[in-house]
Amino acid sequence: MTRHAPRSGVTARYGAGNLQSVNDLIPTGRVLLRSAALALLVFASSAPIRGAESPWKLDDDFLRYAEGSGGEPRWEPDSIGFMIRDGAMRFDAGASRGVSILREAPLATALAIEATLTVHRSRGKEWKTAGVGIRLDDRNFWHLAFVEAPGAMGGRHFCELSEKLDDVWNAQSEAGSRLTRGEATTGEFAWNFGTPYRLRLVLDRGGAAPVLTGEIREGDALRFRRTYRFDAKAVDRGRPMLNAAGLVADFDDFRTTIHETASEQSDPSKVKPEFPSFVSAPLTIPGTLPATGFFRVADQDGTWWLVDPRGKRTLSVGTDHVGYRGHWCERLGYSPYQRNVEKKFGDAANWAESASARLRSWNFNSLGAGHSAETRYRGLAHTEFIAFGSEFSDVASLVEKTFWTGFPDVFDPRWERFCELRARQRCGPHRDDPWLLGYFLDNELEWWGKTHQPTGIPVEVAKLPGEAAGKRVLAASLREFYRDDFMAFSAGFPSEARSFDDVVDWKELPPPGDDRARAALMAFVERVARRYYETTTAAIRRHDPNHLILGNRFAGDAPEAAWDWAGRTCDIVTVNIYPRADLQAGRLIGAEDFLRRRFEQVRKPIIITEWSFPALDAKDSRGRPLPSQHGAGMRVDTQAQKARCYAIMQRSLAALPFVVGSHYFMWSDEPADGISSSFPEDSNYGLVSEADEPYAELTATAARINALLPELHSGELDVSAAALPEAPGSDVLSSLNPVPGVVDYAPGAGGFTIETGALKAVRTPGSGAAFDHVFVRETAGGDWIELGSFRAVMHIIAEGTPSWNAAAAVIETEAREQTPERLVLEMTFARDARPAWQSRWRFTFEAGQPFFHAQALWVENTGGAPWKLGGCFHYALPNIRGNAGDDEPGGAAVPNYYRPIGAWRDASGLQFGVNAPVGDARFAVTFWKDSGFHADARRLIDLDLAPGERWTAPSDEPQMVIFGGRL
Numbered sequence: 015m016t017r018h019a020p021r022s023g024v025t026a027r028y029g030a031g032n033l034q035s036v037n038d039l040i041p042t043g044r045v046l047l048r049s050a051a052l053a054l055l056v057f058a059s060s061a062p063i064r065g066a067e068s069p070w071k072l073d074d075d076f077l078r079y080a081e082g083s084g085g086e087p088r089w090e091p092d093s094i095g096f097m098i099r100d101g102a103m104r105f106d107a108g109a110s111r112g113v114s115i116l117r118e119a120p121l122a123t124a125l126a127i128e129a130t131l132t133v134h135r136s137r138g139k140e141w142k143t144a145g146v147g148i149r150l151d152d153r154n155f156w157h158l159a160f161v162e163a164p165g166a167m168g169g170r171h172f173c174e175l176s177e178k179l180d181d182v183w184n185a186q187s188e189a190g191s192r193l194t195r196g197e198a199t200t201g202e203f204a205w206n207f208g209t210p211y212r213l214r215l216v217l218d219r220g221g222a223a224p225v226l227t228g229e230i231r232e233g234d235a236l237r238f239r240r241t242y243r244f245d246a247k248a249v250d251r252g253r254p255m256l257n258a259a260g261l262v263a264d265f266d267d268f269r270t271t272i273h274e275t276a277s278e279q280s281d282p283s284k285v286k287p288e289f290p291s292f293v294s295a296p297l298t299i300p301g302t303l304p305a306t307g308f309f310r311v312a313d314q315d316g317t318w319w320l321v322d323p324r325g326k327r328t329l330s331v332g333t334d335h336v337g338y339r340g341h342w343c344e345r346l347g348y349s350p351y352q353r354n355v356e357k358k359f360g361d362a363a364n365w366a367e368s369a370s371a372r373l374r375s376w377n378f379n380s381l382g383a384g385h386s387a388e389t390r391y392r393g394l395a396h397t398e399f400i401a402f403g404s405e406f407s408d409v410a411s412l413v414e415k416t417f418w419t420g421f422p423d424v425f426d427p428r429w430e431r432f433c434e435l436r437a438r439q440r441c442g443p444h445r446d447d448p449w450l451l452g453y454f455l456d457n458e459l460e461w462w463g464k465t466h467q468p469t470g471i472p473v474e475v476a477k478l479p480g481e482a483a484g485k486r487v488l489a490a491s492l493r494e495f496y497r498d499d500f501m502a503f504s505a506g507f508p509s510e511a512r513s514f515d516d517v518v519d520w521k522e523l524p525p526p527g528d529d530r531a532r533a534a535l536m537a538f539v540e541r542v543a544r545r546y547y548e549t550t551t552a553a554i555r556r557h558d559p560n561h562l563i564l565g566n567r568f569a570g571d572a573p574e575a576a577w578d579w580a581g582r583t584c585d586i587v588t589v590n591i592y593p594r595a596d597l598q599a600g601r602l603i604g605a606e607d608f609l610r611r612r613f614e615q616v617r618k619p620i621i622i623t624e625w626s627f628p629a630l631d632a633k634d635s636r637g638r639p640l641p642s643q644h645g646a647g648m649r650v651d652t653q654a655q656k657a658r659c660y661a662i663m664q665r666s667l668a669a670l671p672f673v674v675g676s677h678y679f680m681w682s683d684e685p686a687d688g689i690s691s692s693f694p695e696d697s698n699y700g701l702v703s704e705a706d707e708p709y710a711e712l713t714a715t716a717a718r719i720n721a722l723l724p725e726l727h728s729g730e731l732d733v734s735a736a737a738l739p740e741a742p743g744s745d746v747l748s749s750l751n752p753v754p755g756v757v758d759y760a761p762g763a764g765g766f767t768i769e770t771g772a773l774k775a776v777r778t779p780g781s782g783a784a785f786d787h788v789f790v791r792e793t794a795g796g797d798w799i800e801l802g803s804f805r806a807v808m809h810i811i812a813e814g815t816p817s818w819n820a821a822a823a824v825i826e827t828e829a830r831e832q833t834p835e836r837l838v839l840e841m842t843f844a845r846d847a848r849p850a851w852q853s854r855w856r857f858t859f860e861a862g863q864p865f866f867h868a869q870a871l872w873v874e875n876t877g878g879a880p881w882k883l884g885g886c887f888h889y890a891l892p893n894i895r896g897n898a899g900d901d902e903p904g905g906a907a908v909p910n911y912y913r914p915i916g917a918w919r920d921a922s923g924l925q926f927g928v929n930a931p932v933g934d935a936r937f938a939v940t941f942w943k944d945s946g947f948h949a950d951a952r953r954l955i956d957l958d959l960a961p962g963e964r965w966t967a968p969s970d971e972p973q974m975v976i977f978g979g980r981l
Contacts, residue, residue, distance in 0.1 A: 108408025109138025142260030196241030330675030452562030506531030581616030
């Protein structure tokens with residue numbers, strides 16, 4: 015590749031007659047064509063900046079730095095996206111944002127910045143920018159930039175001169191900081207990929223008020239110009255910067271001239287931060303331990319505690335997303351919560367004082383993930399969110415980042431540098447802060463890949479290009495695991511590979527054929543986990559050895575290796591769980607056992623960092639019901655029930671000796687219109703409504719229960735002393751309409767009809783269904799209305815591949831009890847195709863009732879190979895009124911309803927569904943629809959069965975209820 019000889023600066027480079035031939039241009043297109051070369055001459059004729067007589071100058075053509083470096087030490091990038099490539103400063107960091115500061119420059123109050131910018135392409139689906147700017151800190155800067163709008167907005171290209179002031183974006187146009195715009199401006203300008211443009215940003219202090227001017231030229235043509243007069247509060251000083259997000263761009267031929275400088279003491283990054291003295295919150299127990307000035311953890315006689323900076327034992331009782339800006343709503347084009355609190359409080363500081371005071375009055379002592387900076391140092395400990403993995407997955411991923419977090423390629427050679435830069439930027443400034451609880455590494459990384467299986471990461475890695483670092487490590491890991499025994503490897507992974515080297519050519523992962531192959535994949539997952547945790551935690555501790563590392567907020571669960579390495583490297587392990595609660599019994603369902611099991615593995619204290627129970631009686635600020643159709647959490651009917659669930663959750667967690675905190679999800683409700691098309695959450699999670707009004711039952715309960723948590727945790731107070739608010743649920747079956755009648759069973763040649771007066775079930779000879787047609791009638795003597803069919807389906811994992819198999823035949827039917835009041839019928843189902851099985855089920859019908867009971871008695875592996883029985887599905891497929899076309903998920907028409915039912919509903923409101931036993935973690939019900947109907951009413955089993963082996967239901971096995979009618 016032909017290169018330019020080193021030059022002293024841009025003037026020599028752009029002088030007339032110095033332009034080199036097209037044949038000498040670098041193929042990336044970074045060198046300017048003649049029209050762009052004339053731009054400097056035009057800029058040079060602009061009015062000069064008035065100020066000091068001896069300005070500070072720098073011309074930088076980026077030719078003097080090592081290839082692949084970030085331009086250090088002159089430039090200080092906060093992202094690995096900034097890297098010298100072919101004599102230009104290239105930015106390429108996926109969708110993530112990056113800034114590179116000219117750290118060598120003095121802090122300026124009057125300056126000019128120029129650079130040539132060529133954007134090659136865009137990456138990601140969000141807003142994308144690239145430009146130059148004047149930066150004081152991350153919360154205060156100007157930039158002159160190219161912008162690409164998200165695809166949902168047409169991918170429009172335009173330019174902007176915008177200010178971020180006190181963390182408020184476009185502050186130059188906001189009330190209280192609105193600046194006067196100059197008249198000499200241009201109209202819209204749609205920039206193009208591959209075209210070099212010259213950007214110039216000038217802060218001139220020579221007039222009555224400072225003036226900022228931004229210009230963009232294409233060759234000698236002025237394409238964009240905008241000015242602002244600083245007649246209100248504004249960012250009026252800073253250092254030159256380059257910044258970008260989501261665009262692959264080259265910066266070249268940078269020039270800056272600084273005419274006036276400011277005291278370095280006015281640069282936040284140069285001033286050592288001073289933090290308020292810590293004051294212990296009321297949620298402590300008597301006595302003190304050695305104080306370190308920072309939060310730490312301690313195990314006292316088997317009970318774990320947080321120890322605050324003053325040595326007091328406490329718990330972290332917090333809530334997430336205590337934010338002034340609330341939730342942006344794509345459909346509305348604004349955040350309704352923010353609009354409401356702006357009217358109510360005027361600004362973020364007034365809002366923050368109110369929000370923090372309310373939280374303290376409700377006996378919270380911590381700010382969880384996603385809070386506004388204004389809420390800090392108001393009596394609540396706070397957390398920092400680093401996002402190592404989710405940010406780097408924009409750059410290189412093992413699991414592609416689509417609508418969620420992805421998983422980073424931790425073997426990419428840039429990973430360590432990325433973690434180092436991120437820790438330096440995000441942790442170093444906080445190392446002396448006594449109010450900081452600690453650092454979250456990430457949130458809900460896709461440890462399961464896209465398959466929700468333990469081997470999900472290698473499944474996705476196999477799809478990567480052969481040159482991907484992670485795929486090469488997968489190949490090496492498999493070679494190492496099989497000790498270079500390619501024949502054994504081929505037996506476990508049948509494919510066209512002829513050697514271990516061919517693994518990088520895989521387009522997808524061959525299904526593992528035996529246990530050794532599955533173990534080989536898990537060995538790779540273990541290598542991934544070790545690399546992730548060791549790199550991230552070491553980077554934090556280099557820049558801040560004082561604070562706790564709070565794990566990476568698992569999304570419910572993760573593969574064993576992830577928990578192992580979290581326990582080895584983190585101070586606290588964090589997990590987001592949304593358990594079900596038995597409102598009648600006042601207990602959680604399965605959550606405590608899950609947490610005990612994971613604690614035995616990690617042997618580190620645990621904080622639950624998300625949990626909630628949305629209620630269906632909430633309304634938005636315009637009086638519309640909150641749908642609560644999207645997002646996690648068991649739905650309940652009323653705020654009173656939600657308050658009861660809050661108390662159940664908090665007192666249950668406090669009683670676990672290894673849980674040192676919980677963070678409720680979250681401060682304010684989501685918009686009724688959802689957040690966005692890719693993230694449509696619309697649920698009642700809030701302590702406060704969209705109108706910023708507290709939910710009285712919930713917050714009163716929080717205040718009472720939170721105050722008791724330390725005593726509950728210490729054992730000084732019995733759980734029964736934390737009384738639950740009254741809010742019973744209602745029984746599903748009692749709301750159905752019985753019809754007088756008797757049970758009539760009419761068997762035939764391979765088929766039968768059963769009638770109860772309210773329900774009729776028909777089996778067709780030769781069918782594999784239990785009941786091919788189920789009918790209901792709503793009045794005595796009324797017409798029979800078809801509901802649908804009912805089948806026995808097995809969830810089986812054979813050779814690592816899950817399948818859901820309906821019975822193909824009924825091989826035996828036996829009436830075990832038959833009276834006019836009751837029929838107990840047992841049926842044996844069979845499937846001969848692989849995976850082959852037989853299963854015995856019991857069905858019970860009662861006179862006059864529009865429902866029957868169903869129970870799996872046993873399942874047997876009748877094939878020739880072992881498999882895992884995941885569970886039995888009570889599969890009720892709809893055909894309401896003989897037409898499934900208008901049948902939709904019914905029940906409460908929300909996911910994860912507190913009454914464990916799933917149903918189908920037609921336009922008239924008639925329903926056909928399944929009701930699971932209350933409070934039994936072995937049963938779960940979710941009905942959903944895409945291109946087909948999914949009646950997922952399942953009895954979870956998770957048992958390996960060899961050929962001839964049988965699972966048999968225990969003596970306490972409850973029954974599902976299959977019903978028809980109106981709820």
